[in-house]
Amino acid sequence: MQYQEIYKQGVSALKKAGIEEASLDARLLLEEVCGTDRTALYVHGEKELTGQQEKEYLEKIRLRAERIPLQHILGKTEFMGLTFLVNRDVLCPRPDTEILVEEVMKYLHDGMRILDIGTGSGCILLSLLHYSNDCQGVGADISESALRTAKGNAERLSAEQVCFVESNLFEHVEGQFEIIVSNPPYIKSSDIEDLMPEVKDHDPRSALDGGEDGLFFYRKITGRAKEHLPGGGMLFYEIGCEQGKAVSGIMEEQGFRDIQIVKDFSGLDRVVFGTWY
Numbered sequence: 001m002q003y004q005e006i007y008k009q010g011v012s013a014l015k016k017a018g019i020e021e022a023s024l025d026a027r028l029l030l031e032e033v034c035g036t037d038r039t040a041l042y043v044h045g046e047k048e049l050t051g052q053q054e055k056e057y058l059e060k061i062r063l064r065a066e067r068i069p070l071q072h073i074l075g076k077t078e079f080m081g082l083t084f085l086v087n088r089d090v091l092c093p094r095p096d097t098e099i100l101v102e103e104v105m106k107y108l109h110d111g112m113r114i115l116d117i118g119t120g121s122g123c124i125l126l127s128l129l130h131y132s133n134d135c136q137g138v139g140a141d142i143s144e145s146a147l148r149t150a151k152g153n154a155e156r157l158s159a160e161q162v163c164f165v166e167s168n169l170f171e172h173v174e175g176q177f178e179i180i181v182s183n184p185p186y187i188k189s190s191d192i193e194d195l196m197p198e199v200k201d202h203d204p205r206s207a208l209d210g211g212e213d214g215l216f217f218y219r220k221i222t223g224r225a226k227e228h229l230p231g232g233g234m235l236f237y238e239i240g241c242e243q244g245k246a247v248s249g250i251m252e253e254q255g256f257r258d259i260q261i262v263k264d265f266s267g268l269d270r271v272v273f274g275t276w277y
């Protein structure tokens with residue numbers, strides 16, 4: 001079959017499965033299978049796939065139509081202009097989380113120490129290290145398998161000053177950090193069933209479920225973060241879009257100052273941060 005023809009077939013199968021980004025996903029899968037880029041696809045639409053490529057592509061379309069996340073089928077995703085390995089053991093990096101990284105970068109100076117609580121794929125910590133000089137990073141996660149993925153990503157990005165600890169929040173974390181960052185699980189337990197199948201069935205539950213009111217981990221982390229922050233140290237969170245007030249309140253109660261809420265590109269609250277004096 002030709003590129004154009006099989007691509008159309010892919011789009012229509014994904015549309016039928018209710019996938020919003022059907023055209024984009026069908027194209028990215030075709031690019032992956034054929035090792036081409038977008039231009040080749042348009043300019044050489046009449047090019048024939050090999051039998052093997054055809055089989056591979058249709059299999060990937062079948063998986064995507066079953067609502068397996070595109071990132072899982074590709075085994076990787078882009079975040080902050082970098083490529084990260086992803087799998088079922090880690091939350092797929094989201095564009096929303098780039099807002100968190102970009103906010104931290106405004107305050108990050110050379111040589112700082114950064115702690116990432118619930119590091120998952122490592123995308124937040126490793127991006128911060130990649131775009132700074134001489135900073136040291138510690139990524140903590142309760143999941144050993146998530147840490148395996150984070151370490152793989154650290155290797156691929158040649159991150160040098162980074163270490164990962166298996167730790168339930170701060171349990172095995174030692175030392176002081178000028179910056180503590182976290183994208184903790186923040187979905188209310190009762191809302192999880194309403195999420196898209198790609199999220200509720202394929203992202204780790206333990207990376208989504210923020211307890212009855214979604215705020216469980218903000219309370220836990222904010223209380224303990226103070227022990228690991230020097231005066232002037234900062235705590236940054238990604239939040240759910242309705243949690244700005246509540247998370248600011250938790251930080252204020254715990255003695256953080258200069259608390260700010262940052263919006264994402266949709267105008268929704270996405271990041272809260274504050275300083276410990």
Ligand code: GLN
Nearest residue numbers: 183184185186187207208
């Ligand atoms: N942003 C994710 C979602 O909307 C949730 C990630 C999290 O709980 N930290 O699915």
